[in-house]
Amino acid sequence: MILSLLWLSLVSSVMGGVQEVWWNITYVENANPDGLFDRRVVGVNGTWPPPPLDVNTTDSLVVHVHNSLEQPTTLHHHGMFFNSSSWMDGAAGVSEWFGLFLPLPALVTHRLSFIVFSGIPPNGDFDYVVPINSSGQWGTYWVHAHASGQYVDGLRAPLVLHPPTEVHSYDEEFTVVLGDWYHQQHADLLQQFLSIANPGGAEPVPDSAVVYFAQNASYLGPISSSSPSPVTAAVGFNENATLPFQPGKTYRLRIVNTSAFAAFFFWIDGHEMRIIEVDGTDVEEAPVDTIGIAVAQRYSILVTARNDTSSNWAIHANMDVDMFDTVPDALNPNVTSSITYSSSASTTNLGAVDDYNVVDDITLVPVQAIAAPPPTKTIVLEVIFDTMDDGTNHGTFNSTVYNSPEVPAILSTLSLGGNATFAQAYGPQSFVVDHMDVVDIVVLNADAGKHPFHLHGHKPMLVGKAEDYTSDDPTLNPPLVEGQMADNPGVWFFHCHIEWHLEAGLALQLIEAPLVAQQHDGVPQKLKDNCEALGRPISGNAAGFASTTDLQGLTVGPFPQKLGWHPRGIGAMFGCVFTAALGMATVVWYTLGGHITEEEMEEEVKAKIAAKEKRGRLFGLLRRQAGLDGDQLRAAEGYTEPQARRFSEKLDREQNSNIISLCGQIIANAYSR
Numbered sequence: 001m002i003l004s005l006l007w008l009s010l011v012s013s014v015m016g017g018v019q020e021v022w023w024n025i026t027y028v029e030n031a032n033p034d035g036l037f038d039r040r041v042v043g044v045n046g047t048w049p050p051p052p053l054d055v056n057t058t059d060s061l062v063v064h065v066h067n068s069l070e071q072p073t074t075l076h077h078h079g080m081f082f083n084s085s086s087w088m089d090g091a092a093g094v095s096e097w098f099g100l101f102l103p104l105p106a107l108v109t110h111r112l113s114f115i116v117f118s119g120i121p122p123n124g125d126f127d128y129v130v131p132i133n134s135s136g137q138w139g140t141y142w143v144h145a146h147a148s149g150q151y152v153d154g155l156r157a158p159l160v161l162h163p164p165t166e167v168h169s170y171d172e173e174f175t176v177v178l179g180d181w182y183h184q185q186h187a188d189l190l191q192q193f194l195s196i197a198n199p200g201g202a203e204p205v206p207d208s209a210v211v212y213f214a215q216n217a218s219y220l221g222p223i224s225s226s227s228p229s230p231v232t233a234a235v236g237f238n239e240n241a242t243l244p245f246q247p248g249k250t251y252r253l254r255i256v257n258t259s260a261f262a263a264f265f266f267w268i269d270g271h272e273m274r275i276i277e278v279d280g281t282d283v284e285e286a287p288v289d290t291i292g293i294a295v296a297q298r299y300s301i302l303v304t305a306r307n308d309t310s311s312n313w314a315i316h317a318n319m320d321v322d323m324f325d326t327v328p329d330a331l332n333p334n335v336t337s338s339i340t341y342s343s344s345a346s347t348t349n350l351g352a353v354d355d356y357n358v359v360d361d362i363t364l365v366p367v368q369a370i371a372a373p374p375p376t377k378t379i380v381l382e383v384i385f386d387t388m389d390d391g392t393n394h395g396t397f398n399s400t401v402y403n404s405p406e407v408p409a410i411l412s413t414l415s416l417g418g419n420a421t422f423a424q425a426y427g428p429q430s431f432v433v434d435h436m437d438v439v440d441i442v443v444l445n446a447d448a449g450k451h452p453f454h455l456h457g458h459k460p461m462l463v464g465k466a467e468d469y470t471s472d473d474p475t476l477n478p479p480l481v482e483g484q485m486a487d488n489p490g491v492w493f494f495h496c497h498i499e500w501h502l503e504a505g506l507a508l509q510l511i512e513a514p515l516v517a518q519q520h521d522g523v524p525q526k527l528k529d530n531c532e533a534l535g536r537p538i539s540g541n542a543a544g545f546a547s548t549t550d551l552q553g554l555t556v557g558p559f560p561q562k563l564g565w566h567p568r569g570i571g572a573m574f575g576c577v578f579t580a581a582l583g584m585a586t587v588v589w590y591t592l593g594g595h596i597t598e599e600e601m602e603e604e605v606k607a608k609i610a611a612k613e614k615r616g617r618l619f620g621l622l623r624r625q626a627g628l629d630g631d632q633l634r635a636a637e638g639y640t641e642p643q644a645r646r647f648s649e650k651l652d653r654e655q656n657s658n659i660i661s662l663c664g665q666i667i668a669n670a671y672s673r
């Protein structure tokens, strides 16, 4: 069976308007795209990176998936509508199930309930039908795992949809894949991230970045003079990758940011760029110095080749280090590859730029302009990150953490009958909208970080953007609306695409036109079988009951800390006072001559240093935060006063919670001795 699958996987056939590919999802050992570290990745058919997909819009795409991993998996074709078939969308927990617990290290107190496993069980199969020929979409997309952070471990590939005629003309095209790159496994990083040792919620910082190129459903190989690592030697990465250019030609570069966390700044020395597509929407040509591209975004640019072939030119992809808590000495956040005119010419690298002059995406003009319809419903979401009552840091909309339901929400929709219109039946962070509602999703970012939000199943209109939503100044805070037609019955995820933030709970599910969705029930039996194979209920409310209110057993929380005196707080205070009294008693004991010998003291100091190094992350965090205040940040980052104030307040809160947590840890340590 495995053999025949492997054989089948070598071919992708095109027949009768259906492009089929066979993806056996496998671990690949010793992949080393950055040339710095061998690691296990998640690949396809025994290779990494997973194959790039190119599909004509006259075809539909069927991806036959076999899961050879030890954990459930899903595929999400990012940006595709899946009109009235949201079960094909691959968002675990929304259209498929996820919800196991990971083994926890001692410092983690929260059950990692959101993170987890979904969809296709180990050794299971599922056919993803992507109805490209009926979705009316074209342009640049990508496919990635939407379960257990598997895309961070490598399960990600570009997907290009070619219409019969393009709006803009060019001679040739390439796809440019950007990604941040971690050397540790995603599961290990996640345990460190959602831990009481990380109450400030510092995200894992990537170890490096990768850039590589594709054309006609194949990746470009490395330049001939390179000596790439054997497992990933078929593909050129970073300085081993190059785009062959010819004078007189104009190229379309489709840039996809497949990162877990980092936004990129992208530019090419010696060449001008014009934006022509953003996230599947053709736009009027707009010249730009630097492409600023957040996680999951896509841009197409036109680049006209030089007439002079005496030099090759550097391509720059710099990660946005402002997003990182620290920039480790070992990290090179700025990677380069090149454009080659002549293999004998040297490469001109103009180096760093003073300022990233990016285009404001709201100024880009779609080729097919659609008037924004008046809204019929408004959902206001405030983005808040905070240390929760279990000591871990989580991302929330309006202070509520998203957890995946026991029953995939689309199966609740299809099985609850008339009760399917009650939002509470789907668990917290579920919003029901009516068919053809025009929904304003107003996102207020109360967090100091940047957040690239993604709505499944739709192409939102970006209809407003404010520098500072707390300001009375209309230039900083113009009227804000984001209109979205509810024309796609089903269940759709809305979440931050920074994988760490999604896993910290910054998500919600939109239950769209549930009664209309019931008329289009086409859930494949295989999806239900897969859920059942994972031991999950396939009908009823979020907890599996035929009720709108009984949600017993559903995972919720953690919750914001409640200020005031609670039994645990009183216990902690008693512990602190007891520890302090013990410390003072020790001082008295010393003065009375109860001291230890010099050798004993040396041993004790050594042990303390070792223990402190072990907790280095926590101490580092405290030091970092103690060293920054709002004014310094404001000066350094050019923030407005209210932004700086919020940032400063956030740091204060985090510092307080760090100290509380440190105190708690000292008490816990004291108890455990």
Ligand SMILES: [Cu+2]
Residues within 6 Å of the ligand: 450, 451, 452, 496, 497, 498, 501, 502, 506
């Ligand atoms: Cu985010």
